[in-house]
Each structure stands twice: as structure tokens, then as C-alpha cells.
Amino acid sequence: MFPFFGYYYFFFLICLALFLSRPCFPARTMPETVTEIHNATWHDFSRFLYAEKGSQVSGISELKKYLNHFGYLPIPDMTLNFTDTFDKQLESAVILYQKRLGLPVTGKLDSDTVSTIMAPRCGVSENDNGAHRIHSTRHFSFFDGKPRWARGSSMTLTYAFSPYNMIDRLSMSEIRPVFERAFSRWASVIPVKFMETIQYESADIRIGFYRGDHGDGEPFDGVLGVLAHAFSPENGRFHLDAAETWAVDFDQEKSKLAVDLESVATHEIGHVLGLAHSAVKEAVMYPSLSPRTKKVDLKIDDVVGVQALYGSNPDFRLSNFLESENSSNLALGSESGLSKWTTSIAFLLLILFLRT
Ligand SMILES: [Zn+2]
Numbered sequence: 094m095f096p097f098f099g100y101y102y103f104f105f106l107i108c109l110a111l112f113l114s115r116p117c118f119p120a121r122t123m124p125e126t127v128t129e130i131h132n133a134t135w136h137d138f139s140r141f142l143y144a145e146k147g148s149q150v151s152g153i154s155e156l157k158k159y160l161n162h163f164g165y166l167p168i169p170d171m172t173l174n175f176t177d178t179f180d181k182q183l184e185s186a187v188i189l190y191q192k193r194l195g196l197p198v199t200g201k202l203d204s205d206t207v208s209t210i211m212a213p214r215c216g217v218s219e220n221d222n223g224a225h226r227i228h229s230t231r232h233f234s235f236f237d238g239k240p241r242w243a244r245g246s247s248m249t250l251t252y253a254f255s256p257y258n259m260i261d262r263l264s265m266s267e268i269r270p271v272f273e274r275a276f277s278r279w280a281s282v283i284p285v286k287f288m289e290t291i292q293y294e295s296a297d298i299r300i301g302f303y304r305g306d307h308g309d310g311e312p313f314d315g316v317l318g319v320l321a322h323a324f325s326p327e328n329g330r331f332h333l334d335a336a337e338t339w340a341v342d343f344d345q346e347k348s349k350l351a352v353d354l355e356s357v358a359t360h361e362i363g364h365v366l367g368l369a370h371s372a373v374k375e376a377v378m379y380p381s382l383s384p385r386t387k388k389v390d391l392k393i394d395d396v397v398g399v400q401a402l403y404g405s406n407p408d409f410r411l412s413n414f415l416e417s418e419n420s421s422n423l424a425l426g427s428e429s430g431l432s433k434w435t436t437s438i439a440f441l442l443l444i445l446f447l448r449t
């Protein structure tokens with residue numbers, strides 16, 4: 094009787110259905126936060142999104158340099174130059190990168206991969222600077238040779254702040270408690286104590302903020318990009334990029350580029366102790382950290398990794414740890430809590446299996 098009304102109604106329903114189903118389509122644009130948080134070099138990488146193997150992509154040699162710097166792509170034979178061709182070596186490097194950062198392994202420069210590459214990260218790589226993985230797994234890893242501090246059974250490591258290389262943005266009375274908390278998190282799971290000393294030169298762990306090239310062959314790159322780096326045992330050097338907007342309290346520091354000092358300190362202490370990067374995104378030892386993000390609580394992956402080097406603190410109770418970890422996860426959301434429960438249970442089974 095009203096055929097036009099019928100058609101319009103049908104058309105309206107289709108449009109409504111398409112509108113409501115939008116979230117089901119994979120996002121093909123870069124997440125907004127990623128385009129905002131960048132340093133000049135890595136921000137450029139957004140133009141390589143969906144670049145295809147076999148094609149010539151202007152400037153993609155810069156991406157190859159990045160992957161080479163962080164240990165995913167060897168320098169091509171006989172030459173130090175990378176070409177702008179998306180070749181098989183780049184595809185292999187992308188696959189390795191995806192595996193080590195816990196991303197879907199596609200070998201393509203998809204949105205997840207490009208976003209992760211562009212995110213600010215720790216400067217510690219898996220290349221020849223003593224940071225080889227001894228095993229390529231989907232969780233924690235160690236430096237080449239599995240180095241650790243050796244100081245007898247009851248170990249106390251001293252740490253000191255550089256008298257010359259600190260930052261004006263934060264006072265020592267703000268910085269000290271941050272590091273105290275960061276060290277105490279690791280101390281609560283392994284039989285190692287940390288004590289601050291004013292004897293900087295003789296301290297086991299020497300902490301300072303540096304700009305650009307600061308003499309150790311790993312220059313910092315200004316705002317975001319590389320945030321910090323630390324050396325494997327028993328070197329003790331712990332360097333933070335002075336150019337970052339370091340924050341101890343996001344309520345006071347409103348900058349969208351602010352980086353949480355405690356999160357980075359906790360991560361770098363993991364390196365100082367001998368942990369390399371983890372592929373578990375939730376772990377403290379995951380290499381990247383977005384601005385205005387706090388990630389200070391050790392996860393079971395971090396704990397199992399560091400305990401493999403030092404053993405367990407006699408006061409540490411795995412069951413209590415899993416309980417508190419999971420209660421905080423469940424508070425964040427039942428879905429992610431459930432998946433982390435599964436991960437924790439899997440790890441628990443793995444530990445039990447390894448101990449029998
Ligand atoms: Zn790191």
C-alpha cells in the first residue's frame with residue numbers, strides 16, 4: 094500500500110544496522126593518541142601504514158634503521174646503507190618485532206604494529222651491545238650470558254643519584270620516594286636489598302638524567318622516542334633522558350607528553366638486575382610506555398623472570414601475589430581480569446611443572 098515508505102523504512106534499517114555495527118570493522122586509521130605522542134622521527138612512520146612487501150616506499154630505510162637499532166634487522170651485507178625497498182629482510186624483521194612485542198604476527202605494517210613502533214620506549218635493544226636474548230619466547234628474557242649481581246647470600250646493592258646530572262623540573266624530595274618505591278617492589282620478590290648512598294662513584298647503581306649524546310654510544314633523542322636506558326649487571330649505569338617531561342603526579346603535571354618517572358624507574362631497575370624485555374604487554378619489562386601512563390606493579394611475568402636470576406625473597410608468597418594481582422585486574426574489568434587469571438594460572442602451572 095505504501096511501497097515507498099516500505100523501501101525507505103528498509104533503507105533506514107540498513108543504514109541503522111551499518112551505523113550500529115561500525116565498531117565491528119577493524120580501525121583503519123591510526124589511533125588518535127598515537128598521532129599525538131611522538132617525537133619527530135618516529136611520527137613519520139605513520140606514512141608506512143599498510144606499505145606492502147615488494148614495493149618501493151620512499152623513506153622506509155628510516156624504519157629499517159629503527160629496526161636495526163633495536164635489534165630486529167641486521168645491517169645488509171657489504172654496505173651500511175638500507176634501501177627504500179620493502180624487501181624480505183624487512184618482512185622478517187617485522188615478524189620478529191611482532192613476536193617480541195606480543196603483537197599479531199602478520200609480517201605487515203598493520204595499524205597495531207605501526208602504533209607500537211611509534212610509541213615511546215626504552216632504549217635497551219636486543220642487538221650486539223650485550224643485550225641478546227638467550228631465548229626467544231613470548232615472555233620475559235635475559236641478557237646474553239644471563240648476567241646477575243653476585244654479592245653472596247644476603248645481597249645489598251647501593252644506589253646513588255648523580256651530583257651533576259639531575260633535572261630542575263623535579264626536586265630531590267620528589268625524586269627520592271619514587272625510586273625508593275621502585276626499588277622496594279623488586280626487593281619484595283627477590284632476596285636483594287637496595288640502599289641509597291651519597292658515594293656516587295662507588296655506588297653499585299648510578300642514576301642520572303642526560304641529554305643527547307652523553308658518551309656511552311647510546312645518545313638520547315629529545316622529547317619522547319627513547320625515554321631511558323640501563324645497562325646489564327654488574328655495570329650499574331642507569332640513564333634517563335633529561336628532555337622528557339618527567340612526572341611524579343599527573344594531577345600536577347598536565348602536559349600530554351608527561352612520562353611517569355616511577356614506571357620508567359621500575360622498568361630500568363629490571364634491566365639493572367639482569368632482565369631484558371618481555372613480550373607480555375602488561376609486564377613492567379615490556380619495552381614501550383605511553384605518555385600519561387602509570388605501570389608500576391610487577392606482574393607475574395616480571396616476578397618469575399627476576400626470581401629465575403636471584404631466587405625468591407623468603408617473605409614472598411606467590412599465592413598472595415597472584416591474589417592481589419588478580420583482584421586489581423578484576424577491579425579494572427572482568428574481561429581483562431579473566432584473561433589475566435588464565436595467564437596467571439598458566440604461569441603457576443608452569444612454575445609447578447618446572448619445580449617438580
Ligand atoms: Zn627496557
Ligand SMILES: [Zn+2]
Nearest residue numbers: 307309311332
Ligand atoms: Zn646512557
